[in-house]
Amino acid sequence: MPSSSSAVVTGLTAAALGTVGVLAYQASANAPAGLDRPRASASPAPGPGATKAPRDRRHPHALPAGSGTGERVVYSVDDDRVWLVGAGDRVRRTFAVAPGAVDPRPGVYAVTSRSNRVTGSDGVPVEHVVRFTSVDGVVVGFSAAVDGSPAKPPAAGARTGGIRESREDGAAMWDFATIGQKVVVVR
Numbered sequence: 601m602p603s604s605s606s607a608v609v610t611g612l613t614a615a616a617l618g619t620v621g622v623l624a625y626q627a628s629a630n631a632p633a634g635l636d637r638p639r640a641s642a643s644p645a646p647g648p649g650a651t652k653a654p655r656d657r658r659h660p661h662a663l664p665a666g667s668g669t670g671e672r673v674v675y676s677v678d679d680d681r682v683w684l685v686g687a688g689d690r691v692r693r694t695f696a697v698a699p700g701a702v703d704p705r706p707g708v709y710a711v712t713s714r715s716n717r718v719t720g721s722d723g724v725p726v727e728h729v730v731r732f733t734s735v736d737g738v739v740v741g742f743s744a745a746v747d748g749s750p751a752k753p754p755a756a757g758a759r760t761g762g763i764r765e766s767r768e769d770g771a772a773m774w775d776f777a778t779i780g781q782k783v784v785v786v787r
Contacts, residue, residue, distance in 0.1 A: 744770025
């Protein structure tokens with residue numbers, strides 16, 4: 601009898617796997633187009649041809665209009681600048697940064713991980729690493745070189761996602777941008 605019991609179990613297992621396969625195929629065939637593409641948020645992010653967020657020409661370092669509300673980090677890809685925005689949409693700090701070779705797409709993100717000290721993707725020891733997304737497998741986040749050196753332009757063909765800031769600005773970012781903190785990327 602043991603051989604017939606194992607045959608029954610094998611048959612039931614095969615039937616169950618077949619059913620799961622059919623259901624998975626039906627689900628994928630009926631899923632909305634584009635559902636398999638990861639997105640930064642529930643809000644659609646503007647594409648590569650997106651217009652730049654309006655700026656105050658008299659105050660070039662002013663917080664970009666349309667950069668959201670509430671406490672958040674705002675990063676302008678085009679201006680290479682960051683704003684730490686506190687309660688009441690009050691800018692606590694703004695500073696220039698040096699981008700990596702890979703830019704995040706405009707959109708709304710959240711801080712996903714942090715590291716006190718690591719080696720950056722360019723081989724430089726960095727501190728106060730605040731990560732918020734990845735682009736085609738390249739992790740993107742803010743960091744400061746431990747030795748305080750300015751960021752060097754990425755080597756030709758390098759795919760780095762580190763957005764470098766000064767050590768002082770990195771410490772401010774570290775204190776402000778904890779896990780889950782909103783990060784808004786604008787053009």
